[in-house]
Amino acid sequence: MFSSYLRTIIYLLYVFFICESHQVLDPTQPRIAIIGAGISGTSAAYFLSKTPGLNPKIDVYSKDLVGGRMxxxxxxxxxxxxxxxxxxxRNKYMKQFAEQFGFKxxxxxxxxxxxxxxxxxxxxxxxxxxxxxxxxxxxxGFSLLKVNTLVGEMLNQFERIYNVQDDGYAFSNVADLLSAMDPSFNMMLERSLEAGLKHAGVSKLFIEELAHAIMRVNYGQSPDAHQFVGSVSLAGAETGLWSLHGGNKKIPHALLNASGASFYNEEVEAIHLNTDGRFSLRFKENDEMPLYDAVILATPVTNDTSTFGFENFPRQFHFPGRxxxxxxxxxxxxxxxxxxxxxxxxxxxxxxxxxxxxxxxxxxxxxxxxxxxxxxxxxxxxxxxxxxxxxxxxxxxxxxxxxxxxxxxxxxxxxEYDGTTTTGNFTLHPGLYHVNAIEFAASAMEMGVIGARNVALLAASHLGVDIQDRKTQSFHIEL
Missing domain, CATH: 3.90.660.20 (Protoporphyrinogen oxidase, mitochondrial; domain 2)
Incomplete structure (x- = not known):
């Protein structure tokens, strides 16, 4: 009798102390970890939470505050x-988030x-x-009109991605996602902004002064950067730009809250692939190793930004660029x-x-x-x-x-958009994804959300949801 009482007490203590931060869950409910709580990580959590038929338990980890660079x-x-x-x-996702959350x-x-x-x-x-x-x-002179036309055409092509994602299509690498917008976008990665503008007949003076100045203020770099990010930068100098009353960081905070995800202010040290295909996380200052069906990296992972360990994977990952x-x-x-x-x-x-x-x-x-x-x-x-x-x-x-x-x-x-690196892969391993690969095409808030939705679609498909049948285009929030 005493031993049964003792076992009960030990079990209750385990539940209270060990499982307090990670609840005892329905074993059929998929568990997803997201590392990074900026706009990419919080929007990935949001899109996953709104995927019909998935019903995930999402944990978001970050050593930094929610919002990241916002x-x-x-x-x-x-x-x-x-x-x-x-x-x-024309940032559709950010605009829609602001409207849905009622932000001014x-x-x-x-x-x-x-x-x-x-x-x-x-x-x-x-x-x-x-x-x-x-x-x-x-x-x-006419260079202003030429650049305005170029940027307008680029934005029209760029906007195709919204319908593609509404139809449930996802891509394992950045090059394929850009091609879904327009095949010319990958060509823009292979030439500099300066070369692209010269080819379009834009004057040397415009490139050396206005284009250069816009690249310096937006990316701290020059027209030597590739044409795609340069075009995004030029679009960022147009009229009609806006921000949120109270700060743009309100959006990632609202996305995290609306997703129902749990947030942990912890630094992930390593991701371990288990023999059953699931993943364990190891923390820098925490001995717990929770188990997940999918993991999303929503943070830069390069040699100069990260010391992540990837354990027991069949191949080593190479993250080019800096x-x-x-x-x-x-x-x-x-x-x-x-x-x-x-x-x-x-x-x-x-x-x-x-x-x-x-x-x-x-x-x-x-x-x-x-x-x-x-x-x-x-x-x-x-x-x-x-x-x-x-x-x-x-x-x-x-x-x-x-x-x-x-x-x-x-x-x-x-x-660093110096033309020596290429875009990478969203899918690192089945169930393991990297949102920030999209930043090597262009780093911007809307790009982060597009990358996050792509990865959310990939993760949902990996977890058994027919994404093209269910179409996750509806993510309206009842306020």
Whole structure:
């Protein structure tokens, strides 16, 4: 009698202490682990949770905060965007998420922009929009119209992926996914943005100044990058860009919550393939090894970004390429009028893009709190500086006449698009997937969600769901 009581007590203690973080589950319910809680990881969890016939138990792991590179910093009581800051009006998934969760769009605050070569502005906007357009046309001529047409055609082709995914089609590698948009996209990976624009008849001046400046502000790189990511970058300079009132990071938080997934602030050290085809996770500071039917990597995995271990797999995985270091320096202070030859506050350029690849900063832009729509009365004067290396005191003093606070965020934000790497595979092994392979085509919030939906479709198919029959196009949330 005593031994049966003892066994019962031991079992209850096991359930309480050992299984508290990972509940005792229905053995027929598929278990899925997602490593990474940025927009890719949280949208993958969301799409999986909305897949008819799957009913998964999802665990999301991340050593970082939910949102990943979609983040804010608090300066004197106001939140400012530090990562993914703007969204394109044709980003279908991000737009739909914002609408479904009832999030309010943040109204843009208009400001002047200029192109700075390190000594003077080769172009700068004035107070009259008509004159600004006229001066752009005077400097760059028909190249503006040619690029606008090229970007428009590219976006039309890009949008095909939404119908393809609605019909339940998924792809094991990035090249096939791009081909589903348009076969020409893979050709764009094989030539530089500069070569592609030259082939289209775009002027050398446009490429050296405007295209170069846009690549520097968006990716910290030059038109030497391949044409596909360059086209995505040019699209990111169009009008109609938007963000969320309160910060774009609200979307990954809402996706995670709506998915019903459990979040664990833990660092995964290794993924182990078991003899039954399932996977165990090993953590850096946790002895528990939970078992999963599928694992999704929603985080960069290259030699310079990750130390993941892959244990007992039949082959070694090769992750080509490397990530580009970006340094975001938020400065609460006053811009240096003397450096930029500003006569007074009315002549200050709000968005300074640089055209000189040897200059120590890529861009300098006035920033506004995420919850302020019209004007910034009462808010601190905050500027965001993008650079490839941390800024020295002398460099900061060159840009600012007065500095009250600085916040430095250094990260591997996107791949190095130097033309020496190729896109990789979403499917690493049956049941093991890598969303961030898509970043070597282009790193953007919408690209991350497209990659996540593709991987969610692959995982659902692996777990026995006929994705083309059930069609996971419906993911409406009842609020």
């Amino acid at each position: 983040a804010t910093v608090n300066i004197q009581g106001y939140d400012f965007e530090t990562g993914g800051s703007v969204l394109h009006p 769009r943040k109204k843009g605050i208009s400001g002047k922009f200029g192109l700075y070569d390190g000594s003077h502005f080769v172009y700068s906007e004035g107070d009259w929009s008509v004159m600004n357009v006229a001066s752009l046309l005077w400097r760059y 990530y580009h270091q970006t340094v975001c320096t938020m400065v609460q202070g006053d811009i240096n009028y003397e450096t930029f030859n500003f006569a007074d506050s009315s002549s200050v350029i709000d968005d300074i893009f640089t055209t000189n690849r040897t200059l120590f900063f890529n861009s300098l832009a006035r920033n506004y709190p995420v919850d302020i729509d019209d004007g910034a009365e009462g808010a601190p004067s905050v500027w965001k500086v993008f650079s490839n290396e941390p800024l020295a005191k002398e460099e900061l003093d060159t840009l600012f006449s007065a500095i009250n606070e600085t916040f430095v965020i250094k990260w591997k934000a996107y791949p």
